[in-house]
Amino acid sequence: MHVMADVIEGRNPVLEALRSGRSVNRVLLAIDTGRHSGVAEILRLARTGKIPVDYVHRSVIDEASMTSAHQGVIAYAAAKDYVDLEDLLELSRERGEPPLYCVLDGIEDPHNLGAILRTAEASGIHGVVIRSRRAVGLTAAVAKASAGAVEYVPVARVANIAQAIGTLKKNNVWVVGIDLGGEADYTQVDFSWPTAIVIGAEGKGVSDLVRKKCDSIASIPMKGQISSLNASVAAALVMYEASRQRGW
Numbered sequence: 001m002h003v004m005a006d007v008i009e010g011r012n013p014v015l016e017a018l019r020s021g022r023s024v025n026r027v028l029l030a031i032d033t034g035r036h037s038g039v040a041e042i043l044r045l046a047r048t049g050k051i052p053v054d055y056v057h058r059s060v061i062d063e064a065s066m067t068s069a070h071q072g073v074i075a076y077a078a079a080k081d082y083v084d085l086e087d088l089l090e091l092s093r094e095r096g097e098p099p100l101y102c103v104l105d106g107i108e109d110p111h112n113l114g115a116i117l118r119t120a121e122a123s124g125i126h127g128v129v130i131r132s133r134r135a136v137g138l139t140a141a142v143a144k145a146s147a148g149a150v151e152y153v154p155v156a157r158v159a160n161i162a163q164a165i166g167t168l169k170k171n172n173v174w175v176v177g178i179d180l181g182g183e184a185d186y187t188q189v190d191f192s193w194p195t196a197i198v199i200g201a202e203g204k205g206v207s208d209l210v211r212k213k214c215d216s217i218a219s220i221p222m223k224g225q226i227s228s229l230n231a232s233v234a235a236a237l238v239m240y241e242a243s244r245q246r247g248w
Contacts (some may be wrong), residue, residue: 166213
């Protein structure tokens with residue numbers, strides 16, 4: 001059951017949230033909802049804002065609703081506004097530092113995303129990139145798990161991680177994937193250059209398409225019997241190594 005502080009219910013409230021430019025993680029629309037002008041406008045604004053819309057059975061929305069006045073429409077607002085990828089590049093320019101980003105290829109656990117944001121803030125990462133589908137957004141649970149870091153770390157949400165990597169590369173950012181079978185130890189990577197660190201999803205790692213887009217793949221040495229680390233722990237190790245190399 002989705003009982004969250006960031007639920008917006010009903011056609012008009014959802015419409016006004018989208019019109020105001022409020023960041024929304026996703027919209028749920030009942031399959032049997034009539035396609036009148038209000039719904040059409042919600043769909044148009046969601047498409048313009050690259051906000052995922054999921055068509056579900058009305059029972060799913062009934063369960064998520066806290067007011068029973070949802071009219072077949074519910075939106076999950078973000079705990080904090082997202083930024084554009086270009087905003088992250090501009091932030092790095094303003095700081096006068098070589099860009100340093102963490103790109104997340106499908107993190108689904110809110111506690112992992114919260115922990116990654118917390119470490120990103122502490123280690124000086126300029127921003128985090130997440131994808132809009134099949135991944136957790138800036139929910140209330142993520143905000144809580146981040147221990148306040150969500151207020152300080154800019155998060156760009158993109159529809160396609162591979163395309164986002166292409167944009168970063170065009171802006172002279174070196175893209176390093178962290179995954180098993182990497183050709184180098186992560187401590188051998190030179191993080192003093194403009195760098196984006198790519199962390200894969202829990203249990204799946206970096207997807208094949210994203211892996212091919214990376215400039216290099218580095219791995220974290222494993223001496224025990226367990227073959228991989230928790231995604232947020234792996235991200236923390238690499239982010240702090242980058243911070244150490246930069247003397248932050």
